[in-house]
Amino acid sequence: MITVFRIGHRIPRDQRITTHVALVARAFGADNILVDTKDTKLEETIRGTCQRFGGNFDIQTGIHQKTFLRQWKGLVVHLTMYGERLEEAIHRIDKNKDLLIVVGAEKVPAELYEIADFNIAVGNQPHSEVAALSLFLDRYTGAAWQKKTFEGTIEIIPCRKGKMVRQHVTEGE
Amino acid sequence: MITVFRIGHRIPRDQRITTHVALVARAFGADNILVDTKDTKLEETIRGTCQRFGGNFDIQTGIHQKTFLRQWKGLVVHLTMYGERLEEAIHRIDKNKDLLIVVGAEKVPAELYEIADFNIAVGNQPHSEVAALSLFLDRYTGAAWQKKTFEGTIEIIPCRKGKMVRQHVTEGE
Numbered sequence: 191m192i193t194v195f196r197i198g199h200r201i202p203r204d205q206r207i208t209t210h211v212a213l214v215a216r217a218f219g220a221d222n223i224l225v226d227t228k229d230t231k232l233e234e235t236i237r238g239t240c241q242r243f244g245g246n247f248d249i250q251t252g253i254h255q256k257t258f259l260r261q262w263k264g265l266v267v268h269l270t271m272y273g274e275r276l277e278e279a280i281h282r283i284d285k286n287k288d289l290l291i292v293v294g295a296e297k298v299p300a301e302l303y304e305i306a307d308f309n310i311a312v313g314n315q316p317h318s319e320v321a322a323l324s325l326f327l328d329r330y331t332g333a334a335w336q337k338k339t340f341e342g343t344i345e346i347i348p349c350r351k352g353k354m355v356r357q358h359v360t361e362g363e
Numbered sequence: 364m365i366t367v368f369r370i371g372h373r374i375p376r377d378q379r380i381t382t383h384v385a386l387v388a389r390a391f392g393a394d395n396i397l398v399d400t401k402d403t404k405l406e407e408t409i410r411g412t413c414q415r416f417g418g419n420f421d422i423q424t425g426i427h428q429k430t431f432l433r434q435w436k437g438l439v440v441h442l443t444m445y446g447e448r449l450e451e452a453i454h455r456i457d458k459n460k461d462l463l464i465v466v467g468a469e470k471v472p473a474e475l476y477e478i479a480d481f482n483i484a485v486g487n488q489p490h491s492e493v494a495a496l497s498l499f500l501d502r503y504t505g506a507a508w509q510k511k512t513f514e515g516t517i518e519i520i521p522c523r524k525g526k527m528v529r530q531h532v533t534e535g536e
Contacts, residue, residue, distance in 0.1 A: 218486070313509070314520070318493050324494035
């Protein structure tokens with residue numbers, strides 16, 4: 191079970207980036223995303239994507255950071271450009287445990303570095319939490335996203351030119 | 364030589380996402396980024412990062428899409444969720460040629476699918492051009508970002524807890 195926890199989410203400033211974080215979580219193999227700030231518009235966007243494109247991905251917003259972290263029983267990975275190298279840390283993460291991946295928008299509370307079992311940097315350069323999450327999930331799952339099926343009502347068929355989309359219409363529609 | 368071309372950039376709507384695209388381009392091994400819409404604020408942000416964190420990365424904005432594409436001599440890869448699978452396409456790209464990676468913000472002109480030598484999907488699910496670019500560059504360069512050095516005045520030292528930053532101060536400063 192892989193959960194992503196987006197903290198420091200500000201409305202409206204972070205809505206597009208957090209949407210990308212959530213879609214990346216879904217596409218690259220996380221089971222759900224939690225967001226600290228209540229954001230019903232974000233929830234609707236992500237649920238709409240799941241309805242059309244499939245998968246069992248879930249979103250909850252308005253999650254109190256400290257309360258949630260205190261009761262979390264699994265491992266905590268905090269993605270930060272200050273952390274140890276992804277390629278050195280990834281093999282030490284016990285995959286039999288539930289995983290919480292914490293992704294901050296800008297500054298995070300200093301104690302997060304202490305709470306986290308792993309502070310991991312996807313390169314120690316400034317770039318993007320969206321990219322960091324996608325590469326972390328790619329390595330953690332062994333690129334399982336390449337084989338994952340979502341069985342949505344809309345399915346995009348890979349093709350070399352143009353667009354090919356399969357729409358599944360159930361009886362009665 | 365790897366160039367990223369961000370098209371459909373709108374101010375202010377896309378400024379944060381395009382900033383992430385540019386920083387990902389830099390961190391994961393591209394040499395420069397072009398943006399179709401003139402955006403001096405974006406240029407300043409990216410140049411500021413390069414000054415502090417190093418590297419020879421360059422940014423130019425206000426690039427006319429059609430004019431630029433018409434005179435481009437190298438290969439064109441267009442990242443799109445409608446494209447063929449990354450893992451199938453990546454080995455067919457001739458690495459001896461200059462590469463232009465086109466990354467759209469929302470809808471792109473239909474002719475781009477024809478102009479591109481490769482339309483490539485990093486998973487055929489909706490997610491993020493930021494994630495798509497990072498994973499494409501990861502695969503294309505064989506994860507060379509893990510070893511890349513930038514030699515900036517600021518250098519982040521990987522560490523397991525907290526933050527470790529090395530500031531290079533040259534004489535006279």
